[in-house]
Amino acid sequence: MEPPPDVRLLVVLDRPVAVYSGMVPGFVAGDYPMHALEIEVLPLARRAGAGVILAAARDIDPVRHEISFEGRPRLRYDLASINVGSTVRGLDLPGVSKHALATRPIGHFIDQIDAQVESFVTRNRPARVLVVGGGAAGMELACTLDARLRAAGVTPALGVVSGDRQLLGGTRALTRRAAAAEAEARGIGVTLERRVVHVDDAGVIVETTRPGSTDGQDRLPADLVVWATGAAPSAFPEGRGVGRLATDEQGFLEVRDTLQTTGFDDVFAAGDCARLVDHRWVPRAGVYAVRQGPILDHNLRAHLRGQALKPYRPQRDFLSLLHLGEGRALGSKWGFAVRGAGVLRLKDWIDRRFMSRFQILDESGRPRPDLAGLGAMAGSASRSRSPDGTGADPGGAHEDGMPCGGCAAKLGAQPLTQALAELPAAAHDASVLLGLDARDDVAATRNAAGDTTLHNVDVIRAFCDDPWLVGRVAASNAVSDLYAKGGRPRYAQAVIGLPDIDPAGSQELLFQTLSGVREILDTLGVTLLGGHTTIGDGLTVGLSVTGEGPDEQALMRQAGARPGDALLLSQPLGTGVVLAADMRGLARADWVEAAHTVMQHTNEIGSRLAD
Ligand SMILES: Cc1cc2nc3c(=O)[nH]c(=O)nc-3n(C[C@H](O)[C@H](O)[C@H](O)COP(=O)(O)OP(=O)(O)OC[C@H]3O[C@@H](n4cnc5c(N)ncnc54)[C@H](O)[C@@H]3O)c2cc1C
Structure with a gap:
């Protein structure tokens, strides 16, 4: 399951579920x-030793080896x-995106379909539904x-419209006949050899050769249009990169039997996005x-080791099980077709068994006991470095077992105070407003003209696999302390600790991290003056920030709160708990995404409150 040693594996994913x-x-x-249908990819990836970048990839440049x-x-x-x-x-046909409910993205489809059904129930009148597409999904x-x-x-009043000659066009005769018989028995109207050219809020317009039609078009009324017209290439890759990947006439990526793209040995493609050049007949089906999957896994590893790759040999036929509703399914293989409740029971058993291998968390987000031992990241830490080189793993567990990497990865107040107390007292310096004695989050000094300067230093260890995100959070965190003092950050210096990996990997990690740091600082008008790098155990991002502070009298201090004072929280609490769970592969993506979002907010509101 894990990637080979010294390989950093990253999954780029637009939707975490x-x-x-x-x-x-x-x-x-x-x-x-x-x-029951959803697979949380984040905990699964953690257990597979993979890092996750939650972002939609736009393009790939196979010559420069870059994904944008x-x-x-x-x-x-x-x-x-x-x-x-x-x-x-x-x-892209007129009105489709606006008025039809498309089966892809599938997450959007299932989000919407319940609401559609509910609206029919509420209106309490017959529902005219047209499904465009007479393939397996449409049927x-x-x-x-x-x-x-x-x-x-x-x-x-259900109808299916298809440009094909028959329902389930690509299947064998008995299967097609069974589908047609099912539709007839259920009163589902089937309109064949008609192409929908337009969708609006009253239904669809189809091309027709009907005698008497003046414009060659017919209208089919519908309250809901479901768009299930078969697969088309996804938006990625856009194909603007130098040396774009070869595609077939429809735009699917051409691959060899080894699942390598035809032009580039180091770019593989599999599943719906790929077209096997030696088996062009292979349909776009999950089976x-x-x-x-296993061939892809083998070949990626073999390619890294310089070993021979295996060919993928598509099976000529497969057991197709179509859900018909009403507790029945249509099963077909080798030219035979059967309908009935037993077929649905078989389908249900196969589907649930398949899902049980991937659903690590239950509905409420609790780990499922039968999968608790799955993968390297379950339970306590076993590895010292994360797959992406950031070092984000539970290796730094505290005594209580709570792993920490972010802001909580620092010495507690008591040992800090005691260590400082053992130092000789510092000589008096009249320009220091908040110094060592003050034990505040931020130091403050005053120049001869009476202007206040605030100074802060903060370091965080990588709390996730995405160095760009770690950089953004580190910068937001470091400037926030100045805002909390009613100040305005102006300059920063960065001290980046990098893991001991190859120079190219370190360069990439530094670039990603500083990109994140700069994005936040640039937006706030804070200039990054310079910094320093060190090589160590994992990625750490430290920022020393200086900025303008309020007058000495207006300077808020950490101490001084009294019982009865109002406590204003500028951000929700609990991000540390979510991050700790994420590092153990126990957090749902929506929790983690929410935590990451909050952590990128600066505390600028603190500054405004202080005014
Ligand atoms: C309603 C319906 C029912 C179906 N039923 C069956 C069935 O019963 N049996 C069967 O064999 N097939 C079925 N299929 C077909 C099946 O869904 C596909 O063939 C299968 O999902 C293809 O798998 P895949 O891994 O290639 O792509 P997908 O399962 O679509 O996975 C692609 C992944 O890539 C992510 N992604 C996409 N773009 C980007 C990007 N730019 N950046 C980052 N991530 C991205 C997506 O979010 C997704 O996680 C059905 C299809 C539909 C629509």
Whole structure:
């Protein structure tokens, strides 16, 4: 499961929760709650020894070995694997994005479908639903929506529109016949060989060859249009990079049997986004994507070791199980097709078993006991360096077992005070307003003209795998103490501790970290004057910040609060708990994302409150 030693593995992910498409029709039918379909990728990646960058990749430049993003610096790689899936065909047709509910992104689809069903129930009138696309997904969604609406007491008028000649076009005769019979028995209208050219709030417009049609178009009315038109290439890669990757006529990335792209040995692609040049017939289905997984894993490792790669051999047929709603499914393989409750029980068993291998946390976010021992990061720390080189792992556990890496990774007040007390008293310096004696968060000095200067130094250890984020949080944290004193930060110097890795890795880590630091400082008008690097155990980011402070009388001190004083919290508490859980692979992504967001806020409001 873990990457080979000395390999830093990063997963770049636009959405931290992956939805298992195989159970989506069951969700639509009302058989599963949403969490049954969801895989929290963050804890899974932690256990696999991988770092996670939560951002949508925009493009890849296979010549420069760079992946670019919107709003954050590019990432360098030695070896890349593209697994971005697909989107739906025809989203650019007039009105589709605005008026139709597309099956991709699948997370958005499942978020919306419940609300749609609910609105039909509330309005208490027949629901006209058109599913555009007569493939497996379209057929399943038409049947399961029909079942769901009926179960909710709504009279549905379901229709499927397809440009193909038959329902389930690419399947064998018995399967197609079973699908047609199912649709007929359920009263689901099927309109074939018609292409939808426009969608609006009243339904869809299809091209027609109907005699008597003046403009060659027909209108099919609908209250809800579900867009399930088959796979199209996803937005990544944009293809602007020098030496773009070869694609087929539709835009899917061309790959060899080894899953390497045709032009670049060090860029792999698998799943829906790839087109196997020697097996162009392979459909875009999860069963193929899943079976490519072990070959991809083997070949990525073999490529790193300079060993022989294995070819992926797609299976000619697979067991297809389509959810029909009403407690039944349609199963087909080797040209045979069966419908019934037993088929759905089989599908349910297969799907639940599949999901149980990946769902580390239960619905409430608690670790599932059967997976508690999974992976290297479960339980106490076992490794000294994180896969991405940031050193973000539970290696620095405190005695109470609480790992810490961020702001909490510092000496407690008591040993600090005692150590300082043993030092000889400092000579009196009239220019010092807040110095060692004051034991404050920030030091303050005054020049001959009476102007106050604030000084602060803060260091944090990497608390996650993303050095850019660590840099942003370190900078926000360091300037915040000055704001809390009613001051304005002006200058900063950075002391960056880097892990002992190869020079190229260190360079990349430093670039990412300082990009994050600079972004925050630049926005606030704080100039980074310079700094220093050290090589050590993991990534640490220290910033010494100076700035203008208020007059001596207006200078707020840490001490002096009295019982009855109002306590204003400028940010929520509890980020440390979430980070500790994340480092152990026990935190849900929405908690972690919320914590990261809060940590990038500066305490500027403190300055305004002080005015
Ligand atoms: C309603 C429906 C039902 C289906 N049912 C079945 C079924 O029963 N059986 C079956 O075999 N197939 C089914 N499929 C097809 C199946 O979903 C796909 O073939 C399968 O998901 C492909 O897997 P993948 O890993 O290539 O892509 P995906 O599963 O789509 O995963 C791609 C991942 O990349 C992420 N990503 C995308 N773009 C970026 C970016 N720019 N930066 C970072 N991350 C990015 C996505 O968030 C996602 O996590 C169904 C499809 C639909 C729509």
